[in-house]
Amino acid sequence: MEAASDALPWDDPPSPAVRAAKDIAFGSIAGMVSKVFEHPFDLTKVRLQSQVLDTTARFNGPIDCLIKTWKNEGIRGLYRGLPAPIVGAMLENASLFMAYSELQNVIRRVNSQPMSHDPSLPQLALAGAGAGAITSFLLTPVELVKCKMQVQMIAPIPLSIPQPTATATLDSTPRTLPGPIAVLISVIRAEGIRGLWLGQTGTLIRECGGGAAWFTTKEFIGMRLIKQRGKELTRKDILPWESALSGACAGGVFNFSMFPADTVKSTMQTEEDLRPRGGNASKPTFFGTARALYRAQGVKGLYAGCGVTVARSIPSSAIIFLIYDGLSRRFA
Template identity: 60%
Template sequence: MEAAPDALNPATTETRKGTPAVRAAKDIAFGSAAGIASKFLEHPFDLTKVRLQAQVLDASARFKGPLDCLSQTFKKEGIRGLYRGLPAPIVGAMVENAALFLSYGELQNAVRWASGTQTTQALSLPQLALAAAGAGAITSTLLTPIELVKCKMQVQMLISPSIPPTVLASSTSIPLSAAATATLPPSSAAAAAASLRALPGPLEIITSIYRQFGLRGFWLGHTGTLIRETGGSAAWFSTKEFVASLLIARSPPSLDSSVSRRRRDLKSWESAFSGACAGASYNLALFPADTVKSTMQTEAELRPGSQQGRSFWAVGKEMWAKQGLRGLYAGCGITIARSIPSSAIIFCIYDGLMTRFG
C-alpha cells in the first residue's frame, strides 16, 4: 500500500519540534486538553450507552431505546443525572488521549526502527494501524480501572431507591434486591430519599472495590477494554490518517510547487471531518466487546443474585443467547452519534494545538 503523506505521521522530525521529552510532554498535554473538551459533550450519551448495555440480561428492559433512556434520566435525575459519574470519565479522557497520542508517536518510531525505515520517512497505513493498535493495547491497561468506576456510578440510580445510604456506601457490589427492599418498614421511605442524595462517590467505590477484591478487582472487564481499544485505536488513527491524506491530496498546489501540504497545514474543518470519520469507524466492528465489558462491570449492582466472576467469553455467550446480535450492539447507534462530534473535537483541538505549539 502506498505510504501516507509524511505530514500525517506526528513522530517525524520534519513535523515535530523539540527533544523526545518535549514532544512527549506536548502529546500528553494536547491529548489531555482534547479529551477533556470532548467529554463534556459526550458524557450524557455515554451514560445512555452504558445503561442500555447494562439491561441486556434483565428480564424486562428499563428503557425502550436511547431517546427513552435520555428522557427518563432527565425527568427523574435532572441535568445532574445526565452527568452522573463525570469525574471518572474526565480523568479517563486525560489518561486515554494522553496515553494514546504519546504511545502512537513512540510506537511509530519503534516500527521505523524494526523495519529499518529512516526517521523522516513516512509509514504506510498498515504500519500506522499497527502502531495505533499497540497504543490502544497500552492504553487499555490504564483505562480499565477508570471505566470500571465510571460504569458503576452511571448505573447507581438504576438500583432500587430503597437501599439505605449506609448499604450503598459500604458495598457497591452487593445492593439489596427489589424483593428484599419490599420488606423494609415504612420508615425506610426517608432513607430511600436520602439514598438518592448520598450515593457513593468515586473514592468510596474505589475503596469498596479494593476492600473486596484487592488490586485485581480494578481490572474487571479488561479483556473487553483490550479488544475494544486495540482494534478501535487501529481503526481510529488509520481512518483519520487516510481521510486527512485524501483531503491534502485534493487541495490545490501551493504557490511553491516544490512544497507539499503537511499535517500541520490541515484546516480546522479538515481535522474535524477526518476525526469525525475516525470516530464512526472506532465503534462499528468491535462494539460487542464494549457491551460485554460494561455488563461485567455493572452486573454486581444490577443483578446481585447472578453468578459473579464469570469470564468475558461466558458473559458474551449468555448475552448472545439472550438477545443475539441486537443485544451485543445495544447502545451502538447513540455511541456512534456521540463519537462523531466527540472525535471531531479531539482531533480539531489536538491538531490545532500541534500546529500552533508543536
Template identity: 60%
Template sequence: MQAPPDLPDELPQEALSQSGAARALRDITYGSVAGMVSKVFEHPFDLTKVRLQAQVLDPTARFNGPIDCLRQTWRKEGIRGLYRGLPAPIVGAMAENATLFLSYNELQSLIRRISGQTTDAPTTLPQIALAAAGAGGITATVLTPIELVKCKMQVQMLAASPHVAPSAVAAVAGLPLSASMPVNSSTIAKLPGPISVLMSVIREHGVRGLWLGHTGTLLREIGGGAAWFCTKEFVAGKLISYRLSKTSPGTLTKGKGREAEPLAYESAISGAFAGAAYNIALFPADTVKSALQTAQELHPNSHQARLGYLGMAKEMWSKQGIRGMYAGCGVTIARSIPSSAIIFLIYDGLKGRFG
C-alpha cells in the same frame, strides 16, 4: 576560544533528548486537553450507552431506546443525572488521550527506526495500524480501572429503582442487606462517589479487581484504536491531497510544509469519520465489558455477578442475540462522530499552533 573537541558530538545528543522529552510533554498536554473537552460534550450520551448495555440481562427493559433513556434520566435525575459519574470519565479521558497519542507517536517513531526510515518519511497505513493497535493496548491498561468506576456510577440510579431488588440498592449504597429496605430519596442520597466506589472495589476484590472487564477494554482499544487512527490519517490525507491539487497543481506528494498539515475543517471531518469507525469496529466487546462491570450492582445475588468475560458474552447472546450485543450502538456512534471531531480539531490545532 574553541570549544572542546567532544562538545559538538555531545550537543546533538543533548538536543535530541530534550526534543524527545518536549515532544512527549506536548503529546500528553494536547491529548489531555482534547480528551477533557470532548468528554464534557459526550458524557450524557455515554451514560445512555452504558445504561442501555446494562439492561440487556434484565427480564424487562427499563428504556425503549436512547431517546427514552435520555428523557427518563432528565425527568427523574435532572442535569446532575445526565452527568452522573463525570469526574471519573474526565480523568479517564485525559489519561486515555494523553497515553494514546504519546504511545502512538512514540511507536510510530520506533517502527520507522526499525524499518530504517528517516524521521520525516511518510508512514504507511499498515505501520499506522500497528502503532495504533499497540497504543490501544497500552491505553487499555490505564483505562480499565477508570471505566470500571465510571460504569458502576452510571448505573447507581438504576439499582436504586423498583426494577432492581432491594439487595442491589444496599450493595450500591454500602448499606446492610434487607429484603424489605425501601427505595427512597434517603437511600439515593447515600450513593457513593468515585473514590468510595474505587475503595469499595479494592476492599472486596483487591487491587486486581480494578481490572474487571479488562479483556473487553483491550479488544475495544486495540481494534478500535487501529480503526480510529487509520481512518483519520486516510481521510485527512485525501482531503489534504484534494486541497493541494486545487491550489497547487503538481504538489500532491506529501511535503514538510505547513500546507501539508490538516486545516481545522480537515481535522474535524477526518476525526468524525474516525469516531464512527472506532465504534463500529468492536462494539460488542464494549457491550460485554459494560455488562460485566455493572453486574454486581444490578444483579448482585445472581450467577451473572460471578461470570467471566466469555461467560457474560454467552449469557448476553442467549438473552438477546446480536441485538443485545449492539445495545446502545446507535447513540454511541452519534456522539462519537462530533466527539472525535472535537478531539482531533483540538489536538491538531494545538500541535499546529505550538508545534
C-alpha cells in the same frame, strides 16, 4: 571537506521528552473537552447495555433513557459519574497520542527510515493497535468506577456504601449514593487491587482494534483531503476542517466496529450492582458474558446503545482531533 549544513538550530526535531510532553498535554486537553460534551450520551449507552440481561427493560431506547434520566435526576443525573471519565479521557487520549507517536518512531527505526518519513497505513494501524493496547490497562479501572456510578440510580437494591445525602432513584425510592472514591475503595475491599481490572479483556479488544481503526481512518481520510489541495503537502499541513471531518469519520468507525466488546465489558462491570449473585458465585468472564448476551437478545443485545454511541462519537472524535491537531500546529 563536507559542506556545512543549512539546518538551523531551531529546525531540529524536538527531543523525545518534549515530544512526549506535548502529546500528553494536547491529548489531555482534547480528551477533557470532548468528554464533557459526550458524557450524557455515554451514560445512556451504559444504562442500555446494562439492561440486556434483565427480563424487563427499564428503557425503550436512547431517547426514552435520556428523557427519564432528565425527568427523575435532572442535569446532575445526566452527568452522574463525570469525574471518573474526565480523568479517564485525559489518561486515554494522553496515552493514546503519546504511544501512537512513539510507536511510529520505533517502526521507523526498525525499518531504518528517517524520522521525517510518513509511515504507511499498515504501519499506522500497527502503531494505533499498540497504543490502544497500552491505554487499555489505564482505562479499565476508570471505566469500572464510571460504569458503576452510571447505574447507581437504577440498581434494584440500595448500595452499601454510606454517603451523607440521599437522592431519589428512578423508582422514587430514596437512596444514598457513593462517590467515585467510595466506589473505588469498595471494589478494592471486596476484590482486591485485581478487581479494578474487571472487564480488562473487553477493554483490550476494544482499544486495540479501535486504536487501529481510529487512527488509520483519520489518517487515510485526512491525507486524501490534504492531497486534493496539493500533492507535495504532508500530514502536518492538515486544515482545521479536515481534522474535524476525518476525526468524525474515525469516531464512527471505531465505535461501530468495536461495540460488542464494549457491551460485554460494561455488562461485566455492572453485573454485581444490577444482578448480585452472592459472594460464592463465580466471577463473570468475557466469553461467558458474551454468550449470555447473545442468548438473551442475539446480535441486537451486543449492539444495545450502539446508535447513540456512534452518534455522539462523531462530533466527539471531531473535537478531539480538531483540538489536538490545532495545538500541534500552534506549538510545533
